[in-house]
Amino acid sequence: MAKPGVEKPPDRKRWPKQLAVVDQAGCTGCEVCLEFCPVDCIDIVPGESDPDVGKVVEIDLMECVGCTLCAVYCPWETIDMLPAAEALEMAPHYTQRTRVYADKPYPVMEPA
Ligand code: SF4
Ligand code: SF4
Numbered sequence: 001m002a003k004p005g006v007e008k009p010p011d012r013k014r015w016p017k018q019l020a021v022v023d024q025a026g027c028t029g030c031e032v033c034l035e036f037c038p039v040d041c042i043d044i045v046p047g048e049s050d051p052d053v054g055k056v057v058e059i060d061l062m063e064c065v066g067c068t069l070c071a072v073y074c075p076w077e078t079i080d081m082l083p084a085a086e087a088l089e090m091a092p093h094y095t096q097r098t099r100v101y102a103d104k105p106y107p108v109m110e111p112a
Contacts, residue, residue: 012062015084015109016064016065016066016084017066017083017084018066018068018081018082018083018084018087019059019061019064019066019081019082019084019087019088019091020059020061020064020066020068020070020071020079020080020081020087021059021061021079021080021081021082021087021090021091021094021095022056022057022058022059022078022079022091022094022095023078023079023080023094023095024056024057024058024078024094024095024096025078025094026076026077026078027056027057027076027078028075028076029044029047029054029055029056029057030075030076031044031057032073032074032075033057033069033070033073033074033079034057035073036069036070036072036073037067037069037070038065038067038069039063039064039065040063041059041060041062041063041064042057042058042059042060042070043057043058043059043060044056044057045057045058058095058096059079059091059095061087061088061091061106062106066081066084068081084109085109085110088106088107088108088109089108091106092106
């Protein structure tokens, strides 16, 4: 049973041990990671300063299976694999969730 204040993640019975977190500060929008993701959970999104330039990516952590391929092949080494609970907590600090996933905030999860 979940502790008070800790929500059970919706729509996901089992979480991978680790999830991919993009630090958008280092993302060039090269789209290499999109090519490798086996579950197509990486989206190219508008840049913060200008919607038409400086595009970056967001990873939907509700879909990520933790395969590490995006982190391995990112030429700019701006994707980190973190333990699932930590990733859910840290991702909003590194990845803005104000655009494509604004209506789907991350759940809170107890560390394993
Ligand atoms: S591979 Fe790295 S730099 Fe390129 S779009 Fe993905 S996260 Fe950004
Ligand atoms: S770890 Fe794998 S599933 Fe998750 S975003 Fe990266 S490529 Fe996709």
